[in-house]
Amino acid sequence: MAAPEAGLALSVAGLTVQAPDGRRLAEVPALTVAPGSSVAIRGPSGAGKTTLLHALSGLVRPASGRVAWGGTDLAALGDAALTRFRRDRIGLIFQDFLLFEELGALDNAAIATAFLPRGQRLALRQRAGTWLDRLGLGQAGVRRADSFSGGERQRIAVARALANDPPVILADEPTASLDRASADRLAVDLAALSRDTGRTLVVVTHDATLAARLDRVLTMAEGRIVEDTHG
Template structure:
């Protein structure tokens, strides 16, 4: 896959200068999530290599968001294992899953989920609010560096409320990167963006592959085109698994 010349081109190197704990492989087995007596996710087996960019696609209700919630530990499965590296987050208590999320995971959302009243840097460095005191300065520095490399160097203090959708999603990406995560999970990250910004974001995410394992729920053909692997879900099952 060609490497596009984007604002994040230098960011890959930057990401490797962060507290780099390496991308984690994913291993899922016997995973089942049942809600209201109905199985909404059923994944007997799935292996994802560290550093892959996996795109999940499927019709509405296929189980994509449920899959992201289970992979992030936001939702507990009734059965099965979800191993990120050596850590089976399905076996962890809620506090352990929280800890895993804040230390190893970065998240991107379709609607950005930013604090509109705060500036870009305060949003990007949000994890510093609960990080141990010795790590705070480093987190802010990483967030600032990410903003710089995402083309928001002059926007650190600008309130997110006055930013465009593309700028907001880049702030959200800087936030996801601020903790130096091993895994990035994204839920329709380009869906609220215009074509130009969607392409740019897809490029930026693609550049993160290798240093991070990415699982992205997306219907965007541009995003799917940059994936190293495409998984298609239907009725909670993986019905198609193809390398891109």
Template sequence: MLAAAPTAARPAARAPEPGGAALSVRGLTVEAGGRRLVSLPALDLSPGATLAVTGPSGAGKSTLLFALAGLIPASGGRIDWGGEEITALRGAARADWRRRQLGIIFQDHQLFDEMSALDNAALGAAYAPRAERAALRDGAAHWLERLGLGDKLAQRALSLSGGERQRVSIARALAADPPILLADEPTASLDRASADRLIADLAGLAGTRTLVAVTHDAALVARLGRRLEIRDGAPAGGLADA
């Protein structure tokens, strides 16, 4: 569960620049095995906006999210984040863009079991320029402490509960204070009280990061304010107020 930020010991993570990054999607399609998984004609978000992506299981919500992250290649169309067309980036250039601009909260955690909670949360430091590594590790420690894992920094991920593993994933996504945060069912492994505290934290990021969250959690949908419903890989109408 979320705990109060520490008053000493470790420096707080640096404050993110205001604004986040604008999102523009045009004619996006994702196909696999001859089947169209996602079809999104258009989507625009202003910098610092928050959006909940909802819909039934298997509707294509996570596929859309991973396409927005550049983790799944688009079959057609374009995605622009902050004026940069990520659908035109390849290989190392796309990976570098993700490192600089994006934090991702995975539903299945994506942790290394034999690594400590802190090493997992600070994993991005291994790929960052040397001058950024200490700040990134401090940011990871800050978020682990804030998420109630300050006493488990050295504990192996294998020994953590499902909810604790999810909190490590969240700390990793926020460690570098990215302008873009994408979340796949971020509250799914948390009890209600912990989920509500996380929702308050995510809602508090509005205006400083652009946040897109796939979720079935009605409380998170309500706090994010805007909703895009996906059915059979396509929008069921336009953006709506939650």
């Protein structure tokens, strides 16, 4: 199997994200994240954390400014190229899990096989199974997604994001529907993924235990980064 791709550096400059009515939702004049490092984004509800994460993933096109991963400026990519870039390089763990209800846990976690050449499908399916195991769902591979609880669905979504072996992982409250023990286990795994395998990790979280495990904590308020603390 090919070695996983090393994490990408993030470079943000002059970024503003606006609501359709023109209201400014996020404003980040400058932010760099070193490849392979891990960052938590914290702050009160409505501070713009999810908005910023969406702009970093290219799910939202900013009103102005630049978001670049490993030197690739997302604004320079057309819609199809941006979708491809996100699919291949960024693992997204978002709050709406977007599972295929009629598929089993493993088929959901390994859904990216549909986009891969035949020769790479088995490896991805194995990684999906390994992540389900680590997240405590190893025995549940064939159960339909619609039979899982909220916390279990969240873990399937995490396994899906990581199965693709992406150099960048962006997560929005990945531990929100988990019990304390599962949340702590996932926090350890996410931190290790960055530290041991060089992935770049950006996580929006209210979970102080998770934030404490990461290299750096950004605090947002009213759409801006107001504090930047290195652990």
